Structure formats: C-alpha cells, structure tokens
Amino acid sequence: MAEPITTVEDLRQLARRRVPRAFFEYADRGAYDEVTLRDNRAAFEAIRLRQRVMVDVDRRSLATTLTGQAASLPLAIAPTGLTGLQHGAGEILGARAAASAGIPFCLSTMSICSIEQVRAASPDPFWFQVYVMRDRGFARELIQRAGAAQCPVLMLTADLTVQGQRHREIKNGLSVPPKLTLHNLLDIASKPRWAWACCARRAVRSATCTAALGATA
Ligand SMILES: Cc1cc2nc3c(=O)[nH]c(=O)nc-3n(C[C@H](O)[C@H](O)[C@H](O)COP(=O)(O)O)c2cc1C
DSSP states (O other), rough: OOOOOHHHHHHHHHHHHOHHHHHHHHHHSSSSTTTHHHHHHHHHHHHOOOOOOOOOOOSSSEEETTEEEEEESSSBBBOOOOOGSSSSTTTHHHHHHHHTOOOOOOEEEEEEEEHHHHHHHSSSSSSSEEEHHHHHHHHHHHHHHHHHTTOEEEEEEEOOOOOOOOHHHHHOOOOSSSOHHHHHHHHHOHHHHHHHHHHHHHGGGGGGGHHHHHOOO
16 A cells, blocks of 8 residues: 655655656756756755744644735745646646645646636635736736636746756657657556546646747747
C-alpha cells in the first residue's frame, strides 16, 4: 500500500509518477540555468519559525487579511499558467482546495478552464491575473469577464514581455502552441490515469488560453 502523503515533496513525487514528463517538468523546472529556482528554494529553506515559550498558546491563529479579504493563513495560491495540464480539472481543483483551506486562489489568464467554469465549480470568488497584452480589447474583455465572475482582485503581471528560455521545454518538445509529436504521444500514453482525467474534463475546455496566446503575440 502506498505511504500517506505528508510533505510537499511527497506531492511532487506523486505528480512525477502521474503527470506526463513534459508537463511535470514545465511546473517543476525553471528557466535558463535555473539559478533563480535554486535561490528561491534556498530562500524558503532559510526561513525559521521564531520560537516563543511561556506565552499564552490557548488561542493561536494565523488568520490575517489579504487585499482586504479574510484569509486563514498569510498565503495565497499564485497564478500558475496551464494548471489544467497537471490534471484535467487543475484550475477548478486548485480553486476548491484554496476555498477549503480559507486562502485566496488566483486564476491565471493562461488557464485551461475558463473564468466562468472555475467560478461555477468553486464556492468562493477568486482573484484573476491578467497580462499586459498587445490586444487591449481582449485584455478588456477578460477584465470584464473577471468582474462578471465577481473576482475581487485583479493581479497585473508585468514581467512577461520576453519569454524566458526554458531548456526542459525545448528538450521535451513542449511548444506554444502545442504540437503533437511521437515523443509527446508516448509520454502521454505512459500516464493513462492523467489521460483519463483529461478526457473526462473535455467538456470544460475553453478557448481563453489559446486566445490569450494570440493576444500577447
Ligand atoms: C509553472 C509556473 C507557471 C506560472 N504561471 C504564471 C502565470 O500564468 N501568470 C503569472 O502571473 N505568474 C505565473 N507564474 C509565477 C507565479 O505566479 C509566482 O509569481 C512565481 O512562481 C513566484 O512565486 P513565489 O514568490 O511565491 O516563489 C508561474 C510560475 C510557475 C512556476
């Protein structure tokens, strides 16, 4: 019997087993020589909790407010493009998990599930991330849709004027827009559970992501 999941590393290993390699590495690896990726990990690992003793621990709480919204922890789920590549319902599951943990979820413009689909399937409104796009009309339309879905926060991403060079994506043949190669088909065929979850969610596919790719170009 598989051991229970107790750490983030356990989840990472589970994803490695279940998700096609190209998509797993899209989320797991970084750009260029991955210097920032290593620095980020080292920075997180250097954080220590401040130990305090002989204080009243009866009523402990990590609750706070983020952008005026109550949160059970000082954390939010950052926008992650193509979450639906990790699991067919990735964005919906992310929004639901955040809602059940009492923290904000930010939906990326580059999502597989649309704003409306995520809103219909999640209990709480979520934040929405938008890029500075050449096609201002499309950006305006996205913002209006986010407003209609009651998104309380709009997060503007300003650092994607140039795409970073991601060596694993080049090696794995993961391109934008995606192209099906024999290598990718074999990769997908080796993860039937993932493929099934994707097929099961086929009905909720949206054109938002594809349109966004066109609008940024
Ligand atoms: C796989 C992956 C996909 C991401 N996709 C997006 C995205 O679509 N939009 C965006 O604004 N940021 C995106 N980001 C950036 C994250 O939202 C976040 O800002 C970044 O990882 C830094 O977070 P940290 O400061 O908590 O480490 C992505 C990051 C990763 C690792």
